[in-house]
Amino acid sequence: MNSELLIKNGRVIDPANGVDKKCDVLIVDGNIAEVAEEIQNSKFKIQNCKTVIDAAGKLVVPGLIDIHVHFREPGDEEEETIASGSAAAVAGGFTSVVCMPNTNPPIENETDVEYIHRKGRQARKTHVYTMGAITKKREGVELAEMGLMAEAGAVGFTDDGNGVQDPAVMLRALKYATMFDVVIAQHCQDNGFAGDGVMNAGFHSTILGLPGIDALAEEAMLWRDIQLVKKTNIRYHAQHISTAGSVELIRAAKKNSLPITCEVTPHHLLLTEQRCAEYDTNYKVNPPLRTERDIEALKEAIAEGLVGALATDHAPHLQSEKELEFLAAPFGIASLECALGLYVKALLEPGVLDWPGLIRLMTEKPANIIGVDKGTLGKGKQADVTIIDPDAEYEIDVNKFRSKSRNCPYHGWTVKGKVEKTIVGGEIRFEA
Amino acid sequence: MNRRSKKFKWQRKHLLGLRDLSAEEITYILDTAKGFEQVSKRSVKKAPPLRGKVVCNLFFEDSTRTRNSFALAASRLSADIIEFTKKSSSVSKGETLLDTAKNLEAMGIDIVVIRHSAGGAPKFLSRSINACVVNAGDGFCEHPTQGLLDIYTIRKIKGTLEGLKIAIVGDIAHSRVARSNIWAMSKLGAEVILVGPPTLMPAQVSRLPVSVSYTLDEVIEKVDVINMLRIQFERLGGNPFPSVREYSHYFGLTVERMKRAKPDILVMHPGPINRGLEIESEVADGPNSVILEQVTNGLAVRMAVLFLVNQAAAQWK
Numbered sequence: 001m002n003s004e005l006l007i008k009n010g011r012v013i014d015p016a017n018g019v020d021k022k023c024d025v026l027i028v029d030g031n032i033a034e035v036a037e038e039i040q041n042s043k044f045k046i047q048n049c050k051t052v053i054d055a056a057g058k059l060v061v062p063g064l065i066d067i068h069v070h071f072r073e074p075g076d077e078e079e080e081t082i083a084s085g086s087a088a089a090v091a092g093g094f095t096s097v098v099c100m101p102n103t104n105p106p107i108e109n110e111t112d113v114e115y116i117h118r119k120g121r122q123a124r125k126t127h128v129y130t131m132g133a134i135t136k137k138r139e140g141v142e143l144a145e146m147g148l149m150a151e152a153g154a155v156g157f158t159d160d161g162n163g164v165q166d167p168a169v170m171l172r173a174l175k176y177a178t179m180f181d182v183v184i185a186q187h188c189q190d191n192g193f194a195g196d197g198v199m200n201a202g203f204h205s206t207i208l209g210l211p212g213i214d215a216l217a218e219e220a221m222l223w224r225d226i227q228l229v230k231k232t233n234i235r236y237h238a239q240h241i242s243t244a245g246s247v248e249l250i251r252a253a254k255k256n257s258l259p260i261t262c263e264v265t266p267h268h269l270l271l272t273e274q275r276c277a278e279y280d281t282n283y284k285v286n287p288p289l290r291t292e293r294d295i296e297a298l299k300e301a302i303a304e305g306l307v308g309a310l311a312t313d314h315a316p317h318l319q320s321e322k323e324l325e326f327l328a329a330p331f332g333i334a335s336l337e338c339a340l341g342l343y344v345k346a347l348l349e350p351g352v353l354d355w356p357g358l359i360r361l362m363t364e365k366p367a368n369i370i371g372v373d374k375g376t377l378g379k380g381k382q383a384d385v386t387i388i389d390p391d392a393e394y395e396i397d398v399n400k401f402r403s404k405s406r407n408c409p410y411h412g413w414t415v416k417g418k419v420e421k422t423i424v425g426g427e428i429r430f431e432a
Numbered sequence: 433m434n435r436r437s438k439k440f441k442w443q444r445k446h447l448l449g450l451r452d453l454s455a456e457e458i459t460y461i462l463d464t465a466k467g468f469e470q471v472s473k474r475s476v477k478k479a480p481p482l483r484g485k486v487v488c489n490l491f492f493e494d495s496t497r498t499r500n501s502f503a504l505a506a507s508r509l510s511a512d513i514i515e516f517t518k519k520s521s522s523v524s525k526g527e528t529l530l531d532t533a534k535n536l537e538a539m540g541i542d543i544v545v546i547r548h549s550a551g552g553a554p555k556f557l558s559r560s561i562n563a564c565v566v567n568a569g570d571g572f573c574e575h576p577t578q579g580l581l582d583i584y585t586i587r588k589i590k591g592t593l594e595g596l597k598i599a600i601v602g603d604i605a606h607s608r609v610a611r612s613n614i615w616a617m618s619k620l621g622a623e624v625i626l627v628g629p630p631t632l633m634p635a636q637v638s639r640l641p642v643s644v645s646y647t648l649d650e651v652i653e654k655v656d657v658i659n660m661l662r663i664q665f666e667r668l669g670g671n672p673f674p675s676v677r678e679y680s681h682y683f684g685l686t687v688e689r690m691k692r693a694k695p696d697i698l699v700m701h702p703g704p705i706n707r708g709l710e711i712e713s714e715v716a717d718g719p720n721s722v723i724l725e726q727v728t729n730g731l732a733v734r735m736a737v738l739f740l741v742n743q744a745a746a747q748w749k
Contacts, residue, residue, distance in 0.1 A: 196669070203635065203639045205635055206635050206636055206639075207451065207573075207611070207640075208551055209551030209552070209570065209572040209573025209574065210551045210552065210573070278555065279551075279552030279555050279556050323528065324528060324529065324556075325529060325552065325553045325556055326551065326552045327549070327551065327552075327571065328550060
């Protein structure tokens with residue numbers, strides 16, 4: 001035995017195995033060796049155990065998983081790199097992340113996928129996965145090499161940033177993908193409805209004189225895709241849904257037992273279109289911030305179990321890019337490092353979820369969506385573990401972010417739920 | 433300095449829009465403008481209050497009357513004027529708006545008059561520089577001095593806006609003039625009726641302090657003022673109405689329609705006019721038209737605005 005790590009006295013929450021109790025977790029050679037009460041030293045000769053962590057009063061959970069991040073590499077390394085994004089990830093408690101393929105150039109072949117993996121390994125922080133593009137150059141015209149990318153380890157496909165506009169192309173993509181066991185994810189946005197919009201279409205866009213993106217832009221494409229999934233029965237994942245209408249569509253699809261999942265971001269649970277009132281571009285995000293009614297619908301969906309994952313859509317941008325007119329600034333919010341506290345505020349504090357419910361949507365369920373053997377503390381699994389102080393309050397300070405970017409509207413917010421340690425493959429990769 | 437009202441003191445060093453102003457503030461600007469109207473009637477058309485100050489006309493969109501009106505207003509107040517025009521609205525390429533403004537500020541400008549295609553650009557600027565910012569039109573958000581001069585013109589002729597019925601006709605969705613009009617006119621007690629095709633109404637228009645009609649023929653009979661908006665072909669996305677001909681048929685202010693209007697109806701237009709499209713020439717040039725008076729009054733209103741923001745800035749120092 002080369003390395004041993006014992007986490008003692010924590011409240012272990014492992015939803016995949018139905019565990020929620022005070023016990024110890026023993027990690028040997030990078031894998032989970034045992035989860036049990038009062039693990040006896042002698043059994044594993046723990047007198048040699050170099051590291052013992054006292055987690056009394058803390059939560060010990062499977063490493064958190066974020067299936068929607070933008071690490072901007074290759075192409076926009078001034079905003080984020082896989083190294084800086086990975087450091088942000090472990091600081092946020094995430095032991096696995098899924099990069100989106102809308103880089104420059106986009107991730108559209110096996111070499112691109114391998115590049116992301118290599119950069120992730122070199123960063124030695126979090127497990128870095130990637131999705132590949134559905135279509136070449138994310139143009140929505142010709143299919144990208146999904147099969148070869150899947151073989152190289154791509155965990156799904158999306159043209160994120162764009163929705164696949166042409167219904168025939170989308171149908172072709174779904175049909176083709178039935179050869180492989182993969183998930184097709186979609187940024188649901190019908191550009192015909194979205195036009196050149198920069199915020200939610202409604203009263204606030206009217207008074208601010210800004211072009212709006214109607215909820216229909218998202219719902220029309222989601223509705224269309226659901227019809228296509230009925231035809232193909234392939235696993236389909238709706239990314240960052242933001243409207244009450246989308247919730248209705250997902251609810252109906254689930255009722256019909258279609259293989260459809262969806263994710264929700266922190267900002268669509270915490271912020272409304274009203275935040276755009278001062279033209280602060282940190283609130284410019286796509287899909288746009290919607291209304292209180294939409295937030296309520298998203299929370300109901302989460303409470304009902306309609307939502308498969310909480311995902312940040314961490315989208316870093318430089319301050320100089322955001323210091324522009326609202327029309328000209330890029331879309332996106334960087335929130336990877338404070339995401340847990342935001343979910344606690346959005347979902348735990350109002351009683352939408354309890355801790356096991358929250359952890360499940362950040363571990364087991366997202367792992368299932370992308371089909372990786374992660375998100376549990378089962379015996380023999382790779383030891384990805386996050387230790388959380390559930391009661392610790394802290395103030396979000398963008399100046400302390402490991403991320404290269406600061407486009408985070410939560411600066412100065414006080415949140416509860418602090419990541420104490422992030423363990424990846426048995427190694428402590430982050431300590432508060 | 434405040435001759436008219438002892439109790440009220442103007443506090444704003446920026447004029448970004450009329451939505452945030454109180455009825456009292458709007459009235460105060462109009463009253464101040466009344467004083468400046470006299471300056472333009474003198475043989476020496478100049479007053480000294482902005483002597484030694486620098487006003488920068490920062491225009492990112494085409495403009496003839498607004499830009500010249502501000503330039504003339506500033507020069508009548510004895511300010512120095514810098515003209516900066518940049519046609520490209522895509523400031524993300526090249527120098528940013530903020531850098532441009534900061535560079536101008538480094539030269540020591542006191543007031544920036546900005547027109548920009550992006551809604552909120554003046555507000556964004558006001559947060560980032562020390563100079564006074566006056567909005568000369570931002571995207572389809574606001575055009576406060578146009579709203580003020582419209583109201584000034586109405587008040588001058590009708591005495592008050594209280595109880596007046598005012599129609600605003602045309603492309604409401606893309607009109608900053610409409611928005612500034614709506615906020616200020618409703619604050620001053622007028623009843624605003626928006627008229628135009630549903631495809632040119634903004635999202636959730638029902639939440640604005642207005643009523644909406646799609647039938648100009650019904651509205652024309654009951655209003656005291658009709659403000660005809662220009663069809664802004666450069667802003668229209670897609671094809672919100674089938675043809676200019678059909679638009680004119682339903683929403684054009686024709687001689688025929690004018691026959692059913694109140695005899696003392698005021699016909700207004702922010703200009704430039706598309707003759708024969710939203711308004712027939714005979715109406716635009718007819719006895720009810722105050723279109724050129726609007727332009728004249730614009731000068732007094734802009735002098736008042738420059739004067740007041742400068743005064744407020746001096747207070748802060």
